[in-house]
Amino acid sequence: MYKVVLVFRYLLRKRISYLAFFSVSLCVFIVAVVMTVMRGLVTDFKDKNHRFVGDCVVGTESLVGFAYYEDFMKVLEGQDFVECTSPVIKSYALCRRGSGPSVGVEVFGIDAERHSRVTGFGETLHYHKGAPRQAFEPVFDSNIPGCIVGVDLWLPRDSQGRYSYQQSLSEEAVVISCVALTASGALAKGGLEIVNTKTFWCSDTSESGLARVDGSVVYLPFEWAQMLCGMGGPDKRTSSVYIKFRGGVKFERGCAGVASLWEEFVRANGGKKLSGLFSQVKVESWKGYRREFIAAMEKEQTMLIVLFALLGVTTVFIVFVVFYMIVSHKSKDIGILESIGASRAGIVRLFLGFAFLVGVLGSFIGVVAGGLFLLNINQIEGWLFEHFEFQLWDRTIYAIGDIPNKADYRVLLIIVISAIFACLLGALVPSWQAARLKPVESLQVGQL
């Protein structure tokens, strides 16, 4: 019974207990907030990349592309694990907006509707959101096709990261100049006409949330891109085929299935005229295809986990020190309790109970405070920006809307369990050390 009474008395009547309680709350608060925000950013970044690519990509980085892709798409679409496919032309071009300067861009040739079924493309459009079929339709002149421009190429962002969309698009032409290559990689046309130039009207903007994409990609109708890049004609080529799997199909299994189909396809078509281009083609999951971007973010996340592991060790040490101080200041109490018959195990359980209570209450307060802070983190950042012009991420640079604040309950549970474990560990060593002393030693020493 004395353990129950003393646990609560130590908690309520000792100022140092409040310090221990506060340090646990603070550590849990900091770890919960930073982990939630950083995890949210990484998850959001991965989701955006996933939505940009679909589930799997069969493609080449070569600007020549590969042929017979339509036959392979038919094979893919006959599979029960594939929902749909979308061919994508990928190349580089010069882009001139109106009478402005030419800038280097990436050109993506897509069938907007098909591409939207495989990726989240349709949702990135501003004027044709959810209706990608009309996205490339001519706007101002029926003879000139539309193009979709990455939003950062078209509109400036304000300090809050918002784009100044107009009610309707301004009547501005976009001139795209591509270098066309033959299947052998030579320039498509001899002499001076080596550049294919075509004028488009900007029919929409795309906001994928990926700064690199929104700041450098211009989407063209598939056939036009194919023509401009020299991939049209009788032996049509594409850069890649994006694939979406049916619901419930695991990426690894789906990608393995596509890889096996591709190997079979290459074997079956190995004798064809342009089969030499197959050697450049790779089958990759969306993560593999976007790894140069995701890997950097994942590395940051790994570094963050390492840093937080170090912070965790520091926290354990801080809590350990606080508990060591508490228990060592209570060594006389330990002697008194032993002199009236308390067992060593009972003494250890008393301080473990105290540590557990501090851990549970401290982490509960830390989690609640963290939750409240996360709930209002965007308002707090807004207020800081309004009054002090402080912004955690400069929205004119980073393609971040709101700061992610959706807590993962599993992560919170791990943080809480770690905090309680740290408290128990911090209390176990000194209380065990104190309980091992003879009662008279505990009574005589002022402190351990």
Place this chain on the structure above:
Amino acid sequence: MSGNELILTAERLYKSYRMGATNVSVLRGVDLAVEKGEFLAIVGASGSGKSTLLHILGALDSPAKGIVRVAGRDLRRFTGGELNAFRNKMVGFVFQFYHLLDELNVLENVFLPTMVSQGVLRWFANRGRIKKRARDLLSELGLEERARHRPYQLSGGERQRVAIGRALMNEPGLLLVDEPTGNLDSATGNAILGIFEKLNKAGQTIVMVTHDERIARRAGRIIKLADGKIGKGITRT
């Protein structure tokens, strides 16, 4: 010695402490027998080992050599649980510096030994009886008005009376008292000694250590501890 039942005996007790590079022998073969119902005072100069002897008798410390027998049983043969039960039920300690828990009030400090020996359920089942016993003790010690006070709100004499109450809570067979008046003025010290005399008259066995022979004279039997050995005892009537 009157030939009464022996409650505790010590045979050839040795104890030494390490002080830097030297070994200081405190007890050098102490023999002692405590009869049931007697009030024994052990007198000795500071550093003579009297407190060490008391701690060994109460199982708060262990001798380097020698045997302590309680009701005929060798303390060394006691299991951990039996030693805890011995400290909880068979002996009651009164220390010079009171050693009360500041987090508990006076009443709680008195019934602390019962809280130690009982689990939560048993405690709640018996709490009425336990609190009544603690209140009765406080009443006998003249502290009933102080039951809700904290130890730091009490005078030295009051704290010592609370410590006596705690020592008596589980009705131990033996009360071990270490310099009970060492921190008190003479009037308060006298009052405390009066309590021990009263308890002894009611049948309580008491072993008290003190450096002050005048205080020791209040006991029924006095033995001297010098050079780590017990001298000849003086029995008073």
